[in-house]
Amino acid sequence: MSSVHTDNERRKQISVRGIAELADVNEIKKTFNRHLHYTLVKDRNVATTRDYYFALAHTVKDHLVSRWIRTQQFYYETDPKRVYYLSLEFYMGRSLTNTMINIGIQTACDQALYELGLNIEDLEEMEEDAGLGNGGLGRLAACFLDSMATLGMAAYGYGIRYEYGIFAQKIINGEQQEEPDDWLRFGNPWEKARPEYMIPVNFYGHVIDGPGNTKKWVNTQVVFALPYDNPVPGYDNNVVNTLRLWSAKSPIDFNLKFFNDGDYIQAVLDRNLAENISRVLYPNDNKFEGKELRLKQEYFMCAATLQDIIRRFKASKFGSKEHVRDDFSLLPEKVAIQLNDTHPSLAIPELMRILIDIEGMAWEEAWELVVRTCAYTNHTILPEALERWPVSMLESILPRHLQIIYHINFLHLQDVERKWPGDMDKMRRMSLIEEDGEKRVNMAHLSIVGSHAVNGVARIHSEIIKNDLFKDFYELTPEKFQNKTNGITPRRWLLLCNPGLSDLICDSIGEEWITHLDQLKTLKKFAKDSNMHRKIMSIKQENKLKLAEILFKDYGIKVNVASIFDIQVKRIHEYKRQLLNCLHIITLYNRIKKNPSAKFTPRTIMIGGKAAPGYYTAKKIIKLINAVSNVINNDPIVGDRLKVIYLENYRVTLAERIIPAADLSEQISTAGTEASGTGNMKFMLNGALTIGTLDGANVEMAEEMGNENIFIFGMTVDQVHELEKKGYNAYDYYKSNHELEQVVDQIQNGFFTPGNPDEFKDLADILLKYDRFYLLADYEDYIKTQDLVSATYENQPKWLEMVINNIASSGKFSSDRTIIEYGKDIWGVEANYKKLPAPHEPRELQLRE
Numbered sequence: 001m002s003s004v005h006t007d008n009e010r011r012k013q014i015s016v017r018g019i020a021e022l023a024d025v026n027e028i029k030k031t032f033n034r035h036l037h038y039t040l041v042k043d044r045n046v047a048t049t050r051d052y053y054f055a056l057a058h059t060v061k062d063h064l065v066s067r068w069i070r071t072q073q074f075y076y077e078t079d080p081k082r083v084y085y086l087s088l089e090f091y092m093g094r095s096l097t098n099t100m101i102n103i104g105i106q107t108a109c110d111q112a113l114y115e116l117g118l119n120i121e122d123l124e125e126m127e128e129d130a131g132l133g134n135g136g137l138g139r140l141a142a143c144f145l146d147s148m149a150t151l152g153m154a155a156y157g158y159g160i161r162y163e164y165g166i167f168a169q170k171i172i173n174g175e176q177q178e179e180p181d182d183w184l185r186f187g188n189p190w191e192k193a194r195p196e197y198m199i200p201v202n203f204y205g206h207v208i209d210g211p212g213n214t215k216k217w218v219n220t221q222v223v224f225a226l227p228y229d230n231p232v233p234g235y236d237n238n239v240v241n242t243l244r245l246w247s248a249k250s251p252i253d254f255n256l257k258f259f260n261d262g263d264y265i266q267a268v269l270d271r272n273l274a275e276n277i278s279r280v281l282y283p284n285d286n287k288f289e290g291k292e293l294r295l296k297q298e299y300f301m302c303a304a305t306l307q308d309i310i311r312r313f314k315a316s317k318f319g320s321k322e323h324v325r326d327d328f329s330l331l332p333e334k335v336a337i338q339l340n341d342t343h344p345s346l347a348i349p350e351l352m353r354i355l356i357d358i359e360g361m362a363w364e365e366a367w368e369l370v371v372r373t374c375a376y377t378n379h380t381i382l383p384e385a386l387e388r389w390p391v392s393m394l395e396s397i398l399p400r401h402l403q404i405i406y407h408i409n410f411l412h413l414q415d416v417e418r419k420w421p422g423d424m425d426k427m428r429r430m431s432l433i434e435e436d437g438e439k440r441v442n443m444a445h446l447s448i449v450g451s452h453a454v455n456g457v458a459r460i461h462s463e464i465i466k467n468d469l470f471k472d473f474y475e476l477t478p479e480k481f482q483n484k485t486n487g488i489t490p491r492r493w494l495l496l497c498n499p500g501l502s503d504l505i506c507d508s509i510g511e512e513w514i515t516h517l518d519q520l521k522t523l524k525k526f527a528k529d530s531n532m533h534r535k536i537m538s539i540k541q542e543n544k545l546k547l548a549e550i551l552f553k554d555y556g557i558k559v560n561v562a563s564i565f566d567i568q569v570k571r572i573h574e575y576k577r578q579l580l581n582c583l584h585i586i587t588l589y590n591r592i593k594k595n596p597s598a599k600f601t602p603r604t605i606m607i608g609g610k611a612a613p614g615y616y617t618a619k620k621i622i623k624l625i626n627a628v629s630n631v632i633n634n635d636p637i638v639g640d641r642l643k644v645i646y647l648e649n650y651r652v653t654l655a656e657r658i659i660p661a662a663d664l665s666e667q668i669s670t671a672g673t674e675a676s677g678t679g680n681m682k683f684m685l686n687g688a689l690t691i692g693t694l695d696g697a698n699v700e701m702a703e704e705m706g707n708e709n710i711f712i713f714g715m716t717v718d719q720v721h722e723l724e725k726k727g728y729n730a731y732d733y734y735k736s737n738h739e740l741e742q743v744v745d746q747i748q749n750g751f752f753t754p755g756n757p758d759e760f761k762d763l764a765d766i767l768l769k770y771d772r773f774y775l776l777a778d779y780e781d782y783i784k785t786q787d788l789v790s791a792t793y794e795n796q797p798k799w800l801e802m803v804i805n806n807i808a809s810s811g812k813f814s815s816d817r818t819i820i821e822y823g824k825d826i827w828g829v830e831a832n833y834k835k836l837p838a839p840h841e842p843r844e845l846q847l848r849e
């Protein structure tokens with residue numbers, strides 16, 4: 001390390017948006033050297049690249065601190081309505097580059113490090129991803145935090161500081177292996193522990209009568225919630241919001257009983273039991289796993305967060321006087337709580353418990369406040385993903401909450417009875433308590449009843465919720481139901497990850513798109529401009545070359561950068577249909593083998609994503625893709641016309657490298673199963689064309705860009721329903737298409753695993769017998785549409801016109817737009833782009849504007 005590295009390309013690229021002031025650069029060099037010496041306790045002779053990363057991270061964090069303090073001071077003084085985003089997942093990825101960009105010191109840091117003989121990109125590579133999420137739901141929460149800060153909202157993220165985030169995926173002999181993600185091993189320079197704000201959370205115990213109508217929850221086991229604050233900087237507005245993550249801490253007197261028995265060692269060892277609550281993220285995506293520890297995580301987060309919210313509500317001054325605010329009727333005017341899926345839905349009974357048992361409020365009054373304060377976002381209609389906690393588990397761990405849920409249900413069923421007198425079937429369907437088999441609490445029903453707003457995450461998904469999944473509830477309270485189509489932050493998903501394209505856009509239309517993404521529509525006029533075509537093509541080519549270098553380094557595979565980079569990256573799940581992609585891959589291979597001299601548009605097909613460790617079929621699909629890849633990549637007849645690569649350990653940081661290099665984005669879920677998707681939006685923004693079904697946000701993407709700019713195929717939701725009604729017979733499709741028949745046979749009889757012919761029999765069985773996601777029904781149209789993709793790629797002017805139209809139409813999919821809508825329609829909070837004053841120190845920031 002520490003060789004002088006010019007890297008003129010990147011330095012030129014970022015220079016477009018700011019020339020480093022000499023004073024800033026010198027200040028950063030000084031601060032960096034001070035941190036290397038005093039914080040890292042190293043000199044340049046022994047410092048490692050990681051030490052340099054930490055020195056830079058601390059330097060950048062120093063620049064955040066006064067903005068952070070002043071933002072929080074500003075909120076305290078002006079007492080705006082606070083927005084609380086509650087989520088069991090925040091898939092943040094790295095912070096260093098994003099922070100430098102958002103506070104406008106990237107160029108200065110780059111220059112300072114360069115003058116110190118260091119390459120900032122090597123340092124950036126040392127940062128661990130904050131992988132506190134599984135996929136789309138967790139990444140959405142992270143994009144929302146960026147947008148809420150950029151829009152100047154007084155917003156807080158609340159979640160869990162998992163000691164182990166999403167596992168690292170290793171592909172060994174074609175199979176997924178999981179490794180624990182020990183992301184805190186070297187420390188986390190961005191977080192600030194706040195032991196002084198530790199909060200007790202209760203579990204178990206039992207309920208006795210208290211004074212008046214109150215109940216007391218007694219004989220509980222206590223676990224402390226220790227908050228860690230993480231800065232969330234807005235883009236270029238001096239706002240720094242807070243993401244507060246809770247860590248479980250055993251109380252000093254935990255297991256006192258043991259201690260008194262003299263088993264001091266055992267008492268200390270058992271402190272682990274309490275602290276296990278925040279140990280590890282559950283790695284399921286779109287799957288409910290009813291484990292006791294998971295229920296404890298959910299309640300732990302809700303209980304700590306609500307105490308914090310109430311404390312802040314009481315402490316906020318209003319007018320000019322400082323005093324304790326005890327008028328809870330103001331709660332819905334000062335607090336909005338957004339539930340990211342049902343995972344934090346225990347916030348509803350917990351807030352009731354606080355208002356009734358602790359604040360002494362009457363039920364009716366408390367209930368109105370709770371409903372007006374809370375709102376629920378649904379993320380999936382897959383039945384296996386809906387949370388249904390056994391009543392017996394709640395009874396033991398949260399006895400008081402179970403009582404409250406029963407009473408909520410009692411009053412709710414009275415409403416149902418009033419609306420539909422005597423309709424017992426309706427009552428049964430709408431009850432919060434499911435009585436068939438083991439008694440369970442339906443957490444989605446609880447969330448709907450306890451919220452004033454319920455939203456889906458794309459138009460088609462919100463319609464399905466109203467007309468299908470929650471039809472009864474829609475008929476009972478239609479005014480609650482809304483749509484909020486998801487979005488992504490253009491800061492991370494274009495400005496940060498694709499500096500080449502960002503610069504071209506800035507050169508062409510200015511910088512306003514960074515905070516007003518709909519400005520991209522002014523690029524439409526360049527759609528047929530051959531000069532623009534050349535520039536767009538060369539940026540994409542550079543991004544593909546950069547990815548090709550990584551692929552060669554990591555997998556030793558040489559890829560043809562003139563080929564179509566055809567990419568499907570997302571969690572591995574049957575409904576996302578990676579197996580359908582695989583059927584196409586095998587079809588292409590069979591065509592080359594059948595007619596080696598025929599014209600063929602070269603493709604590099606990449607698939608990446610993690611399977612839940614206990615999801616047998618998803619893991620089998622990974623194994624199949626790798627087996628197919630192994631045969632194809634080593635077949636000399638194929639040459640460099642077709643390559644198949646499994647992208648190991650897909651995560652936020654890998655997404656930032658892959659997506660800017662994509663030509664084709666695969667969004668091929670069965671219509672009606674993908675609530676929105678956000679990966680689809682990232683690809684579109686980075687100039688990849690989409691092959692996709694009319695599912696989730698694909699529908700609105702097609703609407704924005706026009707059907708002539710996207711490759712739509714397959715059944716619509718209505719056609720899926722028809723097929724379902726009439727009965728799906730996979731065998732008919734199999735027998736009616738020769739290419740399909742051959743492909744399924746090859747999977748069936750072990751063509752790709754000669755040593756083990758039965759290896760993929762179970763996958764073939766699913767395709768032909770038990771397939772809930774109708775792959776064979778969509779196969780033929782998928783293949784035809786893929787052929788059209790290839791033909792279109794051969795016509796580069798046409799392709800590039802479509803690419804520009806894609807980028808120019810992506811404005812709607814900014815998470816800024818999504819958050820403005822949440823603010824207007826659900827939270828009653830205005831998005832004002834007004835900047836906070838820059839802090840008086842550090843000095844360089846005063847000079848801006």
Ligand SMILES: *Cc1c(COP(=O)(O)O)cnc(C)c1O
Pocket residue numbers: 134135136139569570571650651652653655676677678679680682
């Ligand atoms: C955006 C994103 C996702 C979501 O992708 P979908 O295609 O919408 O499922 C998942 N994982 C990571 C790392 C992402 O960045």
